[in-house]
Amino acid sequence: MENTAMNTTDAMVAVVPTVAVICAAGSGSRTGSPLPKQYRELNGVPMLAHAIKALFNSACVQQVVVVLSPQDAWYDVLIAPLVGDAVQVLRVGGETRAQSVCNALDVLDEQYDEAWVMVHDAARPCITPALVEALHDAVLLHSAVGGVLAMPVVDTIKLSDDGVLAKKTLDRKKLWAAQTPQMFKLDVLYNALSDALVDEHVAEGITDEASVMEWAGVSPMLIEGHVSNLKVTFAHDFELAEFWLERASRPVQALA
Ligand SMILES: Nc1ccn([C@@H]2O[C@H](COP(=O)(O)OP(=O)(O)OP(=O)(O)O)[C@@H](O)[C@H]2O)c(=O)n1
Ligand SMILES: C[C@](O)(CO)[C@H](O)COP(=O)(O)O
Numbered sequence: 001m002e003n004t005a006m007n008t009t010d011a012m013v014a015v016v017p018t019v020a021v022i023c024a025a026g027s028g029s030r031t032g033s034p035l036p037k038q039y040r041e042l043n044g045v046p047m048l049a050h051a052i053k054a055l056f057n058s059a060c061v062q063q064v065v066v067v068l069s070p071q072d073a074w075y076d077v078l079i080a081p082l083v084g085d086a087v088q089v090l091r092v093g094g095e096t097r098a099q100s101v102c103n104a105l106d107v108l109d110e111q112y113d114e115a116w117v118m119v120h121d122a123a124r125p126c127i128t129p130a131l132v133e134a135l136h137d138a139v140l141l142h143s144a145v146g147g148v149l150a151m152p153v154v155d156t157i158k159l160s161d162d163g164v165l166a167k168k169t170l171d172r173k174k175l176w177a178a179q180t181p182q183m184f185k186l187d188v189l190y191n192a193l194s195d196a197l198v199d200e201h202v203a204e205g206i207t208d209e210a211s212v213m214e215w216a217g218v219s220p221m222l223i224e225g226h227v228s229n230l231k232v233t234f235a236h237d238f239e240l241a242e243f244w245l246e247r248a249s250r251p252v253q254a255l256a
Contacts, residue, residue: 016114016115016116017062017063017112017115017116018060018061018062018115018116018117018118018136018183019061019062019063019064019065019108019112019115019116019117019118019186020055020058020061020063020064020065020117020118020120020132020181021065021066021067021101021104021105021108021117021118021119021120022048022051022052022055022064022065022066022067022120022121022122023067023093023097023100023101023104023119023120023121023122024036024038024048024066024067024068024075024093024122025067025068025069025072025092025093025094025097025100026038026093026097026100026122026123027069028040028123030233030234031232031233031234031235031237031238032235033235035074036074037123037232038122038123039074039078039079040238042125042238042241042242042245043242043245043246045082046078046079046082047122047123047125047232047241048066048075048078048079048122048125049078049079049082049083050125050126050245051120051121051122051124051125051127052064052066052079052083052087054125054127054128054129054132055118055120055127055129055132055181056083056086056087057129058129058132058133058136059129059133060132060133060136060137061118061132061136063088064086064087064088065087065088065089065090065104065108066079066087066088066089066090066122067090067092067093067100067101067103067104068089068090068091068092068093069091069093070091070092070093072091072093075089090103090104090107092104092106092107096203097121097207098193098196098197098203098206098207098212099197101119101193101209102190102193102194102197105117105186105189105190105193106190106194108186108190109186109187109190112186114185114186114187115185115186116136116139116146116183116184116185116186117183117184117185117186117189118132118135118136118181118182118183119180119181119182119183119184119189119209120180120181120182121180121231123231123232123233124179124180124229124230124231124232125232125241125245126228126229126230126241126244126245126248127180127181127229128226128228128229128248131149131225131226131229132181134149134223135147135148135149135181135183135223136183138221138223139183139221139223142221143220143221145184145213145218145219145220145221146182146183146184146185146188146189146209146213146220146221147182147183147220147221147222147223148178148179148180148181148182148183148208148209148210148220148221148222148223149178149179149180149181149182149223149224149225149226149229150176150177150178150179150222150223150224150225151176151177151179151224151225151226151227152172152175152176152177152224153172153175153176153177154172155172156169156172157169157170157172157175158170176222178208178210179225179229179231180208180229182208182209182210182220184209184213184220188213189209189212189213192212192213192215192216193206193209193212195216196212196215196216202215228244228247228248230244
């Protein structure tokens, strides 16, 4: 007999949509290239298109939104022909990543009565649908607050005041490196982010969505990500990202 019962996750998805917001309004200055890094090719495809594809292919995501700089001259030429109108484009990028996210949420908050939002960096092109689903399912099943992909820190971490001398060693058992996507209720994140960005001292410390929610007094859930979900930041990161993308595209037998 056909099983028509929905599980808990399916039932919640049906009621509350999940919107993926990809931040792509940065300039990629640390790569040293005039072309913003999200448009540089990885294995023949622009970095931003890899991130769009992974989120678009995630069953839990109902809408993919890309945030661009108002001056962006590359998206229409390099990405639009690949993705067509499957993606909602918002040319509302700000001075900082946090401001870009806040400007996008300002638009989306008008569009959705209730939604989850997953904020992702275009600079993390090796994200996979499996990781997106893992984050989504963990948050829906275990956290009313929301959560982030993150990795337990494996190196010994030094605190330095001057960048020259090590002052102390932190307890790495308590340290996690945050990745994206980061998933929260859209209106809750928007309200917290708008409030936080009013004070420039607070705004300086807002480097991801989880830090806003922590500032607002709640504790996001940490869901283990993957080492492949790196943030392409410096010139040498491109080759590593290409390795992970190529590896993920191999047929399963070839991985054995
Ligand atoms: N004003 C900004 C700054 C950054 N980002 C996005 O946030 C993500 C993470 O930021 P980062 O890796 O720092 O990218 P850039 O700011 O572009 O790089 P850099 O700091 O080297 O200039 C990137 O996908 C970037 O496009 C954004 O949407 N708006
Ligand atoms: C959001 C993030 O990717 C989590 O690790 C990171 O904080 C972005 O930092 P950046 O200063 O914008 O590179």
